[in-house]
Amino acid sequence: MGRDKWELELGGRTFWEHCVARFSRLGAWCAVGRVGSRPPGDLEGGVWLTDMQPDRGPVEGLAVGLAWAQSLSEWAWVSTIDCPVFGAAFVSGLCDVAERFGEDVEVVMPRVEEQSFPLTAIYRTSIAERVRRWVETGGRRAGELSDAFATRWVQEADLRRWDPQLMSLRPLNTPQEWERYRIEWQQGESARGGEREGK
Secondary structure (H helix, E strand, C coil): CCCCHHHCEECCEEHHHHHHHHHHHCCCCEEEEECCCCCCCCCCCEEEEECCCCCCCHHHHHHHHHHHHCCCCCEEEECCCCCCCCCHHHHHHHHHHHHHHHHHCCEEEEEECCEECCCCEEEEHHHHHHHHHHHHCCCCCHHHHHHHCCEEEECHHHHHHHCCCCHHHCCCCCHHHHHHHHHHHHHHHHHHHHHHHHC
């Protein structure tokens, strides 16, 4: 992409600003754990966390984020900053599954066919210290989290009830994906603007 993904802009706002805005509409905080460049200044409703180690990948950010969230909530929604399109219905649906299965579940994770989404999932914040130990003892692959913690899978049929196009699971990993999404977003904004003007 040529720069950190949080810096990519849509409609004059960075991905970081879009993520904070989406969480704020859900009445929640947005926390990002990482190393490297960071936004200038703070945003209300957003906190920028620093990975303890720079070379451990996204599972390090997960450990940092869960530790931070422990004092705020029993559950934490985990997503990647390059997947900014998650919907409230999608997050609420996963939270409902978490509440329904209670103490028997530590992670609620989407799965589409054979692909799991460990970085677009709901985690019980009380496992923060165990996640930290898992990372400290060599855990690096997010795909192995479901083996290490009590996981409840949510299959495609249920996921599509909350998000028919599964946009909440759509990352932007290449310049081509980013350009396609940017065009779609602009078209959606134009359509929403037309609807507002017609009222």
